Amino acid sequence: MCYVIKYNLVVRFGNKDLAKYPFLKEAFSYIVKYDFKLEDLDSRDYQHLIDKATKKIEQYLFFGKCEYQINYSKTHETIVQEEVIIFIISLLLIKSISIQAVTKKFALLESMRFEKYLISDLNTANQDDKTIKLILYKIFEDLFSTKILLEVDIYNFYKIRITDYLDHPIAFQEKEWNLVNRTLHNGFVYLDGTEIVRLFRNELYLLIIDRIQKMSIDRIPDTIMAISKSIKKRWEQMHPSINEPAYNVVTPPCIQHIYDQISKGENLPHPARLLLGTFLIYSNKTLEEMLDLFKRLPDFDEKITRYQLEHLAGKKGSSKRYYVPSCEKIKLENLCYETRICQGISNPIQLVRKKSDI
Amino acid sequence: MSDTSSFDFNESGKNGKHTSKYQNAEPDDKNKNWLEGVFRRYYFYHYSQIELGELINEHEFGFRLFDGKIRRHLAFNDKKELYAYIIKFSPSDIFYSSSRYQNPKAEIDQKGWIGSDLIFDIDGKDLHLECAQSHNLVLCRDCSFISKGIIPKCAGCNSTRLQIIDMPCSRCIKSLTGEVKKLTEILKDDFGIVSESIFIYFSGNNGYHIHVVDKNFYGISAQKRSAFAQYLMGKGYLIENLGIRKNTDGVLTPMHNKVQYNQGWRRRIFDSMHLPIQNHRIDDKFVKKYVRMLDAKNNNTNDIISTNIFDLSAKIDPNVTMDIHRIFRLAGSINSKSGLIKAFCKDLDSFNPFVDACFVGGDSNVKIDSKLNIKISLKGKQFSLKPGANTIPEYVAAYVVCKGIGDIQ
Ligand code: SF4
Ligand SMILES: [Zn+2]
Ligand SMILES: [Zn+2]
Numbered sequence: 001m002c003y004v005i006k007y008n009l010v011v012r013f014g015n016k017d018l019a020k021y022p023f024l025k026e027a028f029s030y031i032v033k034y035d036f037k038l039e040d041l042d043s044r045d046y047q048h049l050i051d052k053a054t055k056k057i058e059q060y061l062f063f064g065k066c067e068y069q070i071n072y073s074k075t076h077e078t079i080v081q082e083e084v085i086i087f088i089i090s091l092l093l094i095k096s097i098s099i100q101a102v103t104k105k106f107a108l109l110e111s112m113r114f115e116k117y118l119i120s121d122l123n124t125a126n127q128d129d130k131t132i133k134l135i136l137y138k139i140f141e142d143l144f145s146t147k148i149l150l151e152v153d154i155y156n157f158y159k160i161r162i163t164d165y166l167d168h169p170i171a172f173q174e175k176e177w178n179l180v181n182r183t184l185h186n187g188f189v190y191l192d193g194t195e196i197v198r199l200f201r202n203e204l205y206l207l208i209i210d211r212i213q214k215m216s217i218d219r220i221p222d223t224i225m226a227i228s229k230s231i232k233k234r235w236e237q238m239h240p241s242i243n244e245p246a247y248n249v250v251t252p253p254c255i256q257h258i259y260d261q262i263s264k265g266e267n268l269p270h271p272a273r274l275l276l277g278t279f280l281i282y283s284n285k286t287l288e289e290m291l292d293l294f295k296r297l298p299d300f301d302e303k304i305t306r307y308q309l310e311h312l313a314g315k316k317g318s319s320k321r322y323y324v325p326s327c328e329k330i331k332l333e334n335l336c337y338e339t340r341i342c343q344g345i346s347n348p349i350q351l352v353r354k355k356s357d358i
Numbered sequence: 359m360s361d362t363s364s365f366d367f368n369e370s371g372k373n374g375k376h377t378s379k380y381q382n383a384e385p386d387d388k389n390k391n392w393l394e395g396v397f398r399r400y401y402f403y404h405y406s407q408i409e410l411g412e413l414i415n416e417h418e419f420g421f422r423l424f425d426g427k428i429r430r431h432l433a434f435n436d437k438k439e440l441y442a443y444i445i446k447f448s449p450s451d452i453f454y455s456s457s458r459y460q461n462p463k464a465e466i467d468q469k470g471w472i473g474s475d476l477i478f479d480i481d482g483k484d485l486h487l488e489c490a491q492s493h494n495l496v497l498c499r500d501c502s503f504i505s506k507g508i509i510p511k512c513a514g515c516n517s518t519r520l521q522i523i524d525m526p527c528s529r530c531i532k533s534l535t536g537e538v539k540k541l542t543e544i545l546k547d548d549f550g551i552v553s554e555s556i557f558i559y560f561s562g563n564n565g566y567h568i569h570v571v572d573k574n575f576y577g578i579s580a581q582k583r584s585a586f587a588q589y590l591m592g593k594g595y596l597i598e599n600l601g602i603r604k605n606t607d608g609v610l611t612p613m614h615n616k617v618q619y620n621q622g623w624r625r626r627i628f629d630s631m632h633l634p635i636q637n638h639r640i641d642d643k644f645v646k647k648y649v650r651m652l653d654a655k656n657n658n659t660n661d662i663i664s665t666n667i668f669d670l671s672a673k674i675d676p677n678v679t680m681d682i683h684r685i686f687r688l689a690g691s692i693n694s695k696s697g698l699i700k701a702f703c704k705d706l707d708s709f710n711p712f713v714d715a716c717f718v719g720g721d722s723n724v725k726i727d728s729k730l731n732i733k734i735s736l737k738g739k740q741f742s743l744k745p746g747a748n749t750i751p752e753y754v755a756a757y758v759v760c761k762g763i764g765d766i767q
Contacts, residue, residue: 157619162549163574166582179585181596185621187550187574 019070019079020117021135022087023207025142030080031088041089041221049082053089054227060109061102061235064300068113089224095215096228101265102235103212105298108267111204115197122193136196144203148196149188158196159188168199173269239296252348253337254330255279262296271333275348277312278324282349324349389759392766394424396756397692398448400717405441407718408452409689409702414440416458416472420685421449422694430685433462450694453685456569466683473576475569476583477686478590479678480537482530482564490530495523495730497762504729504763523761524564524695525732528712535706538566541672544590545570548622560711562693562700567686580682587676592623592667597660600624601640610659612648616640623667630666692717697756712736720752725767732763 018027040046056068072079094106122136140148146164151157162184170177177199183190191199220228251259258276261268268276273294280290287309294305314321326347330336345351401408414437420430421443434440444452455462456477460470482490496505496512499521503514511518538558545551545568557569588594601616601624618624620635628635631651634643652659678684687693687700699717703709716737728743734754735741741754747767750758758764 151619161574163578163582166578166585171585172581175594176596176598178588178594180589180592180594180623181599183599183619183622183624184548184589185550185619186547190619190621 016072016076016079017121017135019072019083020121021114021139022080022084023114023143023211024135024138026138027080027084030077031084034081036081036085038088038092038219038221041092042223046085046089049086050089050223050227053086053093054231056086057090057093057106057231060106061231062238064105064109066109066113091212091215092220092224093228093231095212095217096220096225097232097235098217099232099235099265101239101263101296101298102232103209104265104267107205107208107212108298110208111201114204115201118197119194122197140200143207144200151190157190157192159185159190160196162187162189165189165199168202170199170202250341250351252279252351253339253342254327254335254348257335257337259293262293265296265298267298272335273308274312274322275325275330275333275335277309278322279348281309281313281322282324283352388766390424393450393694393697393756393759394448396720396752397450397694398445400692400719401441401444401448404718405444407690407699408441408444410437410440413458416460416462418455418457418459418462418469418685419688420453421447422451422453423447424450431463431465452688452691454688455683455685457682469683471682474682475571476575476578476586477570477678477684478541478568478672479561479675480534480541480566480568480673481561481675482524482526482534484673484675485530485533485537487530487533489527490524493525493527495525495761495763497521497523506730523763525761526564526711528710530564531711534564534566535709537673538568538706540670541568541590541674544626544672548589549586551575558703558706559689560698560701560703560709560715562687562691562698562715563696566703567700580680583682584676584680587674587679590672590674591676592671595623595667597663600627600663602659602663612640612645614640614645623670626670627663627666630670631662692756694760697753697760713738716753717756720756722752723749724752724755725749726755726758726764727767728758728764730763734758 018024018030021027041050056066059065059067070079070083074082090106090110094103097103118136118139137148140146146160146167148158148160151159162179165171165182166179171179175181179189254275258268258272261272276293277290280293287306290309291302291305294300294309295302312322324347325333327336327338327342327345330348331338341351415433415435417433418430419432419434419440420428421432422428432443434443455474457469457474458472460472462469464470491508493506494508496507496509497520498504498512498514498517499519500517501512501515503512504523505513508522509520512520542553542556542558545556546553551570551572555570555572557571559567559569561567597610599618601613601618602610603613605611617639620628620638625635633647633651636643651662689700689702692699697717698711698715701709701711701715703714712735726743726748728745728748730743730745732743733740734743734757736754736757741748741750743750743758743764748764755764755766759766
């Protein structure tokens, strides 16, 4: 049934809904039609769009929040065109900043923005709202190669084949997303609108990263270059590179790998945070020193992180103190990067002890 | 660890738990030599009982021989080659991989995995049945004394080095079939697997193997299989999924008017608790009944729900399901723990392992030395053994000798 729908897509699109999904091919076709060229960005006509993109990125990078609003007070065509161009400008800016941590933070927040649109579209769509369903099918089938189906008789439930569902990493990463905590029936996993979009957050995020990486850098207009340089400078002032650990201290490879991930701006899975947190607590780091590290995570929230670290140290809530997990446990979580120095140890802290004994 | 289904290289060293009884036997051990002959004769005349699919050249075979040696990573071009090997060596146990490989003889990581059926193992040991406590036997490894019923210390010499001998009764089998049905219901309702794709086998001793032959699941990874196992066992199920939430006082309260699709675990749990759900919604009727249930039972809700989940969950061995490189007892071969056959159950309800899994032939009488007083029922006949000499049909003697409760004379 999806194939039939697919052919109608291009024809049926063409309203302002597309503005929310500028990464779709159909949205792109709006600017192709008007012969938009990157060089045009140097002209004054696009200044307001460049400003808008810049403001969005600064908010993302320096305040970790999204207050972006689509301007709907125009014709449908213009709205879509402008959103697509703002999206392209954003990608150009990020590409030319070329700091991995920036790319990742941008991708995370941008994907959260699209996610919000999708959730609200899905929740407000009634049974006959074809357009939204089309966008949904399109996004899921084309971008994530997963087929979703709508269970027509039962409210707004969507279903995905069980094995397709398990292709999404979240199914193994988070408890409430484990198969056992999903509703299964007749070979399908049933999800409501909110869930189906959250399931794809990771994919949305990866998609944006991919778009940025594939962008060619040699045609970036001067206006864009100038802005990106100033953003880059500001970022680097806020994030001096991680201090190398003091001479003569052995960092366990699993911990080193987490440091590396942080400096690349990658988002850490929960077990990695736990490992890092307990390890830092064990190494007698102060809360401020720890926060300094966690600050680099794309989804950093000071209040939450502070609370979590205090909790790990046994100060908040339950008085239980958490200990650094054993190598065996770390291996099970796929966080072990064993090298020769790990020989004969069963907990990463033994490496620290070993060294300080000498 | 599953009882009968598999072994791997490490197994032979594990507390002797899965080792052959004859590993340290003298070369002229009477029991060993006799059984080896009985097995050989069975395979010679009844090799057609062995159940093999097509493409046997793409499966790995493994054998345990009567001297305790284990052979793995073997492959055969066709049935004839396999039969010849079996008859020549008369193994005590025959295993083969459910997986197909490009090169089944290679080491695990070089084999080139093609795919595998989904396999589930339900073992009587994991059910912790009451009857098993009284009818199973305990063999003392120090003085060889056999006692009835599970005891912590040998009645003869006080040793704690004891080995349990499973002597499943018809009640054990009934509980096992109940578990198999629970599993197959979930597979059908939740996973959409049709009955025709589900094949049930008696393991030959005290359990069942369930094979799902479905191309939708043939190629799935070990990781996905482990998610299946977790699902079937209801492991880690969050009560919030029921639309029941802890309120500020820590009391579990239903979320009034919450819409949730009433299928899968949710439906199963609500059904078994007799909580009515209409139109996938938690309505007044539901809440009323929920409150009444709480008043009637002094238990806390958490316990009630957990007990229900436990009762509903499939008692499978998750390791068997997620290990795609495991080798399994071959259907139609004899299980050396019992002298019974791993047999296909065409109709689970009418299947009686003590009749349908006895090996064909073996009706001539032989003399055995029983170590205890015991009643055995096989092929629909009762045999009361007294300590000392008894004359019984060969198929009964095989059972007695395999169980280690009697010696061939
Ligand atoms: S062996 Fe232990 S210390 Fe070494 S990398 Fe693995 S988990 Fe870390
Ligand atoms: Zn004893
Ligand atoms: Zn019993």
